Amino acid sequence: MISQKEYEKVETDFKAAQAQYEVAQAQLKVASSALKQAQTELKDTIIYAPFSGYISAKFVDPGQRAYTMPPTDILELIDISKVKIHLDLPERDLPFVKPGAKVEIRSDAFPELKLEGKVNRIYPKVDPSTRSFRIEVLMDNPKGILKPGMFVGARVFLGKEEALVIPRDAILRAPGTGIEYCFVVIDDTAQRREVATGIREENIVEIKQGLREGELVVSSGGQNLKPGAKVRINKTVSL
Template sequence: MIRLKILVPTLLSVALASCSDSGGGAGTGQASQAQERPPTPVSVVSMEKGQFPITRVLPGRATAFRTAEIRPRVTGSIREIAFKEGSEVKEGDLLFQIEDDTYQAALAEARASVAKAEASVPSAEANLARYERLVNSGATQIDYENARVTFLQAQADVAQAKAALKTAEINLDLTKIRAPFDGITSISNVAIGNIVTANQAEALTTLRQLDPIYIDLTESSTNLLELRTAFESGRLSGDPRNAEISLTLEDGTVYPQKGKLDMAEMAVSESTGTYQIRALFDNPNDVILPGMYVRATVTLGEENGYLIPQRAATRNARGELSAKFVTADNKVETRIFPTSQVSGNNWLVAEGVADGDRLVVDGFQWIGDGATVAPVDSTVDDDGLVVQTQQGGSASEQAPQQQ
């Protein structure tokens, strides 16, 4: 019994010692593995100074180049609708024909009035000549003056009749309502047999010219002041009046035609703090329709600096641009850029970067300042995708494997 009491504590001591040795070995192994973990691979782009375009992406709406609400200028019944609704018409094409019987009759009456007035002129002229010969020798001065007045009145009657004839001709011609310019018609608001009145409030149809077409853009007054300062200082080169404008349509497709600046509103909205810019685009296939929402990329000029892809940059709490770089000893550091401009899918900065600096464009999400990394030379294509130029997996693919 005494021997059993001594044996049990001895076995417990041996077991505890064995557990202690096993735990220590595991901890040492983990520390060794942590020390041997390789640096995190990150994709980097070498910085190179150059002259790059300054761009602005602005929201906009399409508006017709010309718009006309077609209304009658004479009263009558609609006899014919000569166009297909929603179709293209040419300048001068007949749109509506108003019943013209009464206007034909008025024209005939006006022509008769002209003939009647012209018939009285010769006799009045002969009578005036006769009294002119007989004045002071059988005719008084009063007789001569009366003859003269009669002749002038006959001439005035002719002029009045001719003016009435011209009015009748115009009214008859106005029974044919024609397109004032090339365009696309809307739905007709009248039918054959409807009575219309001169200068009525309701339009018969609306005509819109869509080629070319206007794009109304909105820009903030703050950006306007910044750009004006950049141009005046010479930092930004180019003429903003010759700015190249490209469009992205509602479905994300890029419109093939380039536009040009047409005008800029010289006033700022008191409610929104923005001002209006109007651009002009060719629209030969009527792809852009009035009311469509578009995004316009306006190239304002060029500026010297370094491009930082938007995918590689973030904004801090103060709104300042920040990006991560790899130092000469392969350590990560964050740089802040208080001033930056938009250049396509990139930010353009002029300070805080030098030629040859290595910008982290992929893998920076999992690293902090001071971390040692393994830089992989890469480029960023036009779609913002990282393309590596040396052997090795992308940082975004390798980082999850290290978790």
């Protein structure tokens, strides 16, 4: 048995302890909320790259404040494990270029390397000023050899279709007309023959119209000839 006074004291002490507990719980919630906010802010100070690559540009300095709204550009990250190459080709090649065609890439910076890619896209527009069209080549870039902005040379493989070709030096152009022609040799006489050309490679050009297989063509010095001039064949070359 305890007295009423003792009971009231115990009850008062209990209520005081309970109040202190509730205050402590509230303080714990506030502290937990502050901790989560601090953890979030700390996490926001660390930016993780969305993919592996190289930093190509930095836009802020250490210690400079960055914001999420409006967003602050911090750096530029690029992935060059695969690269896209844009090539401009003459419009006469348009019928022959197909998606997936092999493309051989060369760079003056690395002349010993021979890289290969494939035609990934053919743009549907011809540039009226250059009479050329653009293709996109996709290729693997081992060890990041090729860099964005570099100039490269390319050779597009257009298939194995049979074609009649002659040396590029054999093709002449009539001044002011755009007409192309060459000289063929018949009975030791030079005869001018207008031709329609197609695909051009480094040293040869496709003849689409104007010549027949087996005809003798003057491969050099044609600019000095006149129709009907007598010629002497020193040698013939097979292409």
